[in-house]
Amino acid sequence: MGENDRDVLRPHAEVQYADELAALAEHDDRERPPNWRLSPWAVVEYLMGGTLPDGTVIAPKYVGKRRLIEVAVATLATDRALLLLGVPGTAKTWVSEHLAAAISGDSTQLVQGTAGTTEETLRYGWNYARLLAEGPTEAALVPSPIYRSMQAGAIARVEELTRMPSDVQDALVTALSEKSMPIPELDTEVLATRGFNVIATANDRDRGVNDLSAALRRRFNTVVLPLPDTADEEIAIVAQRVNELGTALALPPVPSSADEIRRVVTVFRELRDGQTADGGTSLKVPSGTLSTAEAISVVTNGLSLAAHFGSGQLSADDVAAGVVGAVVRDPTHDGVAWREYLESVVAHRDGWGDFYDACRALG
Template sequence: MVKPLRQRAEQKFANELALLKEQDSAPKPQGWQLSPRAVKAFILGEPELGVDKKYYGEVALVERAIVSLMSNQGLMLVGPPGTAKSMLSELLACAISGTSELLVQGTAGTSEEQLKYTWNFAQLLSNGPSLEALVKSPIYHAMEQGKIARIEELTRCPQEIQDALISILSEKQLTVPELGVSIQAQPGFNLIGTANLADKGVNEMSSALKRRFNFETVPVLQDPLQERRLIQSQVSAQLEQQSVSVAIADELVALLVQVFNDLRRKGQSNLQSLEAVLSTAEAVNIVHACALQSHFLQQPLSGAHIAQQMHGSVIKDNVEDMVKLASYLDIIVRERAREQAHWRDFFEAGKVLWMS
C-alpha cells in the first residue's frame, strides 16, 4: 500500500502509541487515551520503551501545555514562524485523543460555519432542519466525542470568528438554534490554538478570548546541537518516506545551523538580520531539498547545495536580503572558506547568487 505524502502523527507513530497505551498504568484524566505521563513520554521520548524524541524544545513548556489541556482553559501556542507549534499541537492531540484530524485552518476567509456547523442543503430543503441535515465542524465533533480540536493561525481569522470561540471555551457548549438544542462538550474536550508572532496585529485577539487560553511561547531553538539533531531526524524521516537513501554529512548540517545562527543575531559582527524567516523548519526544508538534489541528479552533497537551496527556499527574490547575504559572505564566510572545504563551496556558490 502506498503511503500518503504526509502521514498524521497517529498513523506515523501508531506502534509507539499502542506500546505506551499497553504500558500505561498512571492515572488518566477523564476522556484521555493516555495518562499525562505517557503523553509527555510520547512527545519527549522514552528510549527504554523504544519511544523516540519528537519535540526538541523545553521540557517545562511541554509539561505546562499538558497541564493546560487538563484544565478548563484552552492552550494557545504562539511564537515565530517555523518553531514547531503545529507539530507540537498535533502530537498533543493525537496522544491525548487518539486523533489529530479535528483541525480548522484559520484564514481571512474562515467562516463561523467552519467553527460550528453548516447544513446539507439538499436534505434541508426536502426535510427541513434536522440532525441528519447537520454538517458538523471539527470543533463540533470534538465536543461531541470528548476530544482535542485544533485551530491553526487563529489571529488570521476575522474578529467575529474569533469571538465565536468565547462561548465554546467558557460554556463548553454549542447551540443549534434551528433545532432548539445545545451540544454539551464531553470530558476530554479542549482546544489548541496556534498563532505566529509575525502576524501580531493582523486580527488581535480580544481580551475576553485571551482569558479563555493559557498562552505558551514556543521559541526558536537556541542549542545548535539540538537543532542539528532535529534537522537530521526530520530529514531522515522524510527521505525514508520517499524511499530515498542519502548520507547527509553532519558537517553540512552544522554549516547551515551556523549560518542561520549568525544571521539571527541582530546587531552583531556588523551584520543585519534578514527579512526571511530563519527557522528550524526552513533549515529542514533546505537540507531535504539538498538530499533530493544529490540523489536524483547524482551529485555529491556539498556546501554549494546549501547556498543554492537556501536561495530558493528562504531568500526567494528579496533583493535586500541578497545584499545582506553578500555582506555576510564578505565579512564572515570568506575567512572560514580559507580553511574548510564545505565553507569554501558555500562561499563560491554564494558569490554567484548574492555578490554578482
C-alpha cells in the same frame, strides 16, 4: 502501519507512531483524565522521547524544554484551552498534532484559520439540498471539527487562529467557556463530553493582524515555543526531521550530511541573530524568518539534488541554492544583507571556500 498506509506521503501521527502509542498505553499505570488514551506523564514522554522498561524506544517528537510540554499537557487536563505561540517554524503545528494524537488518538479534528474562515467552519454548517427539502433538521446539519470533538470528548485543533477575522474567532468563546454549542435553528445545543479541549496555534509575526479579544484570550493558557537555544539543539532537530522526511519521500540514501546541516544552521542562526556566532561581527538581518523548518526544507531539497543529480553525497553545491532562496526574499533589502554576509563572513571562514564559491556561482 498497514500496507495501504505505506503509500501515504504523510501519515497522521497516530498512524505513523501507532506502535509507540500502544507501547506507552501498555506500560502506563498512572491516572488518566476522562477520555484520555494516556496519562499526562505518558503524553509528555511520547513528545519528549525516552526508553520504556521493556526496552521500547520512544523517539522524541519535540526537542526543547520538557517543562514547556508539561505545562501544555497540564493545561489540556483543565478547563482552559491551549494556545501555542511562537515565530514561524517553531514546531507549533507539529506539537499540536502529536498532543492530539497522544491524548485522543485522533489528530484530524482540524480547522485551518485563514482570512476567509467563516463562523460556520468553527460551529456547524448545512447541507443545503437537505435543508431546502426538509428544513432545518439534525440530518441536514454539517458538524465542524469543534462540534465533533465536543461530542466525542476529544481534542480539536485550530491552526493560525489570529489569521481569522476577530468576529469569527469569537465563535469559540461559548464553546470554551460554557462547554456548549447552541443550535438555535433546532432549538437545542451540543454539550461537551468530558475530555473535550482545544489546541490553537498562532504566529508572533501575526500580532496586530487579528488580535484575540480579551474575552477569548482569557479562555486560553498560552505556551510560547521558542527557537532552539543552541546550535547543537537546532542541528539535532534538523538532522532528525531530514532523516524522517527522506524516508517518507523514499529519497535514495545519501551518506552523512552532518557538515552541511551544521553549515546551513550556522548561516540561519547568524543572520537571524544579526551577528556571527562568536559575536565579533554585526550583520544585517534579512526580512525572512530563517526558521528551523526552513533549514529542514533546505537540507531536504539538497538531499534530493545530491541523490538524483549530484555525486550522491550532500555538498555545498546542493544546499547553496536553497540557502540563498531562503535568505533573499526581498531582492533589495535581503540582497544587500546576503552579499555583505557572504563577503565579510563566509569568504574568510576556514573550510567554507566551497560554499562561498557555490553561492557566488548563483550570482
